[in-house]
Amino acid sequence: MTREAILGAIRRGLKRGPLPLDQQAMLAGRTSMHPRHIIPARGQLDLAGRITLFTEYVEREFGTVDRLASLNDVPDAVTRYLALQNLPPAIVISPHPTLQSLPFGTRPMLDIRFGVSGPGDLVSLQHAFAGIAETGTLMLPSGPTRPTSNNLLPDNALVVLMADRIAASYEDAFDWLRERGGMPRNVMLVTGPSRSADIEQTLELGAHGPRRLHIMIVDGEG
Amino acid sequence: MLETSSAFKENATGAMADAGLQKALARAKPQFAKKRLAAVDKLPEFEELRDVAKGIKNHAIAHLDYYLETYAAAVERAGGHVHWCSTADDARAAVLRICRDAGARTVTKGKSMVTEEIALNDYLEANGVTPVETDLGEYILQLRHEPPSHIIGPAFHLNREDWEETFRKYHTDLPVDRIFHERRDILTEARAKLREKFLTADVGITGANFLIAETGSSVIVTNEGNGDLTQTLPRVHVVVTGIEKVVPTIEDTLALLRVLARSATGQDMSVYTTFSTGGRRVGDPDGPEDYHVVLLDNGRSGMVGTQFQDMLRCIRCAACMNHCPVYGAVGGHAYGSTYPGPMGAVLTPMLVGIENAALLPNASTFCGKCESVCPVKIPLPNLMRHWREREFERHFSPPGMRYGLGFWAFFAKRPALYRLGTRAASLALSFFGRKRGFFAKLPLAGGWTGSKNFPAPEGDTFFAQYAARRRAT
Numbered sequence: 001m002t003r004e005a006i007l008g009a010i011r012r013g014l015k016r017g018p019l020p021l022d023q024q025a026m027l028a029g030r031t032s033m034h035p036r037h038i039i040p041a042r043g044q045l046d047l048a049g050r051i052t053l054f055t056e057y058v059e060r061e062f063g064t065v066d067r068l069a070s071l072n073d074v075p076d077a078v079t080r081y082l083a084l085q086n087l088p089p090a091i092v093i094s095p096h097p098t099l100q101s102l103p104f105g106t107r108p109m110l111d112i113r114f115g116v117s118g119p120g121d122l123v124s125l126q127h128a129f130a131g132i133a134e135t136g137t138l139m140l141p142s143g144p145t146r147p148t149s150n151n152l153l154p155d156n157a158l159v160v161l162m163a164d165r166i167a168a169s170y171e172d173a174f175d176w177l178r179e180r181g182g183m184p185r186n187v188m189l190v191t192g193p194s195r196s197a198d199i200e201q202t203l204e205l206g207a208h209g210p211r212r213l214h215i216m217i218v219d220g221e222g
Numbered sequence: 223m224l225e226t227s228s229a230f231k232e233n234a235t236g237a238m239a240d241a242g243l244q245k246a247l248a249r250a251k252p253q254f255a256k257k258r259l260a261a262v263d264k265l266p267e268f269e270e271l272r273d274v275a276k277g278i279k280n281h282a283i284a285h286l287d288y289y290l291e292t293y294a295a296a297v298e299r300a301g302g303h304v305h306w307c308s309t310a311d312d313a314r315a316a317v318l319r320i321c322r323d324a325g326a327r328t329v330t331k332g333k334s335m336v337t338e339e340i341a342l343n344d345y346l347e348a349n350g351v352t353p354v355e356t357d358l359g360e361y362i363l364q365l366r367h368e369p370p371s372h373i374i375g376p377a378f379h380l381n382r383e384d385w386e387e388t389f390r391k392y393h394t395d396l397p398v399d400r401i402f403h404e405r406r407d408i409l410t411e412a413r414a415k416l417r418e419k420f421l422t423a424d425v426g427i428t429g430a431n432f433l434i435a436e437t438g439s440s441v442i443v444t445n446e447g448n449g450d451l452t453q454t455l456p457r458v459h460v461v462v463t464g465i466e467k468v469v470p471t472i473e474d475t476l477a478l479l480r481v482l483a484r485s486a487t488g489q490d491m492s493v494y495t496t497f498s499t500g501g502r503r504v505g506d507p508d509g510p511e512d513y514h515v516v517l518l519d520n521g522r523s524g525m526v527g528t529q530f531q532d533m534l535r536c537i538r539c540a541a542c543m544n545h546c547p548v549y550g551a552v553g554g555h556a557y558g559s560t561y562p563g564p565m566g567a568v569l570t571p572m573l574v575g576i577e578n579a580a581l582l583p584n585a586s587t588f589c590g591k592c593e594s595v596c597p598v599k600i601p602l603p604n605l606m607r608h609w610r611e612r613e614f615e616r617h618f619s620p621p622g623m624r625y626g627l628g629f630w631a632f633f634a635k636r637p638a639l640y641r642l643g644t645r646a647a648s649l650a651l652s653f654f655g656r657k658r659g660f661f662a663k664l665p666l667a668g669g670w671t672g673s674k675n676f677p678a679p680e681g682d683t684f685f686a687q688y689a690a691r692r693r694a695t
Contacts, residue, residue, distance in 0.1 A: 019285065199409065
């Protein structure tokens with residue numbers, strides 16, 4: 001069997017047979033403890049510092065950030081953003097409970113649909129599981145309430161991120177994910193809008209994913 | 223791809239005379255180094271992280287059998303399938319089988335050097351499955367029937383004129399007289415073309431930057447988002463990757479990610495870093511139904527336990543070629559191999575045999591820059607030297623070089639004779655060159671004087687001066 005042939009060749013190279021059970025147990029221990037390595041100091045700040053650093057890095061990577069006092073302000077902020085960017089008032093929203101409870105009724109002119117975006121949709125609203133201050137990165141795990149397509153297909157990706165979900169490091173965010181039952185099918189770490197430098201090493205935004213990434217950081221409980 | 227490594231000398235001469243390529247190289251070379259340095263300067267922990275990264279990969283390789291089995295079991299627990307493949311043939315056949323089972327007619331592809339290594343596209347096409355490259359650089363190369371010239375910037379040898387010309391030639395449904403006002407217009411045209419492909423493909427193929435034993439996840443890193451569309455929209459996601467990509471845990475992966483993008487493009491983090499674990503789960507509104515991993519050996523297991531084991535640490539960031547004076551002079555195609563630059567010079571002889579790639583480990587000035595920027599500290603010059611030794615032992619080097627080296631070795635082993643000889647030669651050159659200060663031509667040194675003057679030595683040799691000064695004090 002190919003599998004055995006490959007493993008056998010590796011073991012011959014390592015000059016041993018299959019690992020003895022005690023060593024296997026040691027490695028299994030390392031894997032289940034998943035120890036951290038050096039974590040850069042720059043993200044290790046209090047919440048206010050993490051929010052500031054996160055914002056700074058998102059903007060440096062060509063994303064935009066809006067700071068909102070409460071979830072009730074999201075519909076107004078969305079409408080404002082669409083008008084500012086000259087976009088039609090239509091949006092696909094991920095079926096996340098937090099997003100479903102937003103008071104979009106106050107904005108009857110806005111055409112909203114909950115679900116998965118398709119090729120014709122220009123704007124999506126996603127709910128971020130976490131933000132990571134270290135590099136201005138969003139953590140967007142897949143699942144029934146967070147379709148992956150909404151991170152990718154529309155030209156304009158809008159994201160709601162609760163301020164207290166901005167972690168210092170990727171490690172902190174993955175620990176939160178582990179607490180929620182481990183790896184979903186897909187976890188995207190997103191830092192800024194899509195881009196390519198394939199044409200003459202010159203950065204152009206909007207390669208295949210969203211041309212714009214707009215993050216609304218909302219104060220209050222996540 | 224078709225390996226033409228044995229024609230490196232001819233390829234290099236052609237590359238030096240290629241005005242378009244030289245223009246592209248002159249533009250790109252300074253940028254790579256500058257961007258990396260800027261990113262490294264902003265992370266005080268970077269040097270320490272290089273040691274951590276090296277340690278993680280060494281640990282993973284020292285227990286590669288264990289972590290591969292752990293990884294495969296985790297993939298299967300998540301509902302995925304692992305296909306173990308010894309050779310390129312096995313891997314191609316495995317991918318085709320998956321495509322046939324899915325009834326696939328078109329497959330989209332994220333950027334993957336391993337699929338270049340196994341020449342997957344030609345094989346799929348010959349078997350009635352149409353592959354579509356979706357990375358912008360890979361897309362234009364597929365149109366132009368060219369291999370990538372760089373492992374992370376595959377089309378960096380092309381200039382804007384080439385892009386415009388190629389798009390006009392192949393996008394025949396668009397008006398021929400359309401104007402590309404700026405680079406953005408080229409990008410926008412490719413984006414529209416590829417959107418159709420993303421939405422209609424039956425299978426999506428990506429590579430992997432890392433495989434995680436703890437969770438059974440594969441990780442890809444892109445800036446365009448093409449890899450994500452490739453693995454999200456079709457019914458089946460196939461990951462084609464090498465066995466050396468496995469690391470134990472998420473934390474190990476995160477440490478490696480911190481050095482990867484900084485070394486590669488000088489970004490703190492690439493735009494999309496995505497962890498995929500199996501196919502669609504209950505309640506998932508999107509994503510592929512099936513998830514397959516084609517795990518390729520293709521000579522890698524043979525490197526374990528040899529002096530080339532260090533090469534298995536490579537995370538394919540391209541920092542070595544970005545900083546290499548040889549790569550910077552001739553570009554990637556001259557190497558005639560899937561993997562160019564210093565990492566390619568070490569890896570290629572392992573994949574295709576030293577007899578077919580003996581010139582590549584010689585395509586180095588041994589300046590050591592590659593090792594000094596490698597995020598996992600692979601001793602690349604040393605490994606190239608090991609290949610040169612093997613090449614010499616197996617008599618693959620040309621007779622002229624062998625006699626020359628033998629002649630030199632005779633004197634090098636007899637220091638007194640060596641000093642006498644070099645002193646006599648140097649004094650003679652000094653005497654004959656005293657008027658002009660240089661030589662435009664010298665016997666046996668045409669390789670030097672063909673492109674530049676040889677300066678005439680001034681004064682005595684180092685050893686003679688050193689001895690004289692010691693006597694004086």
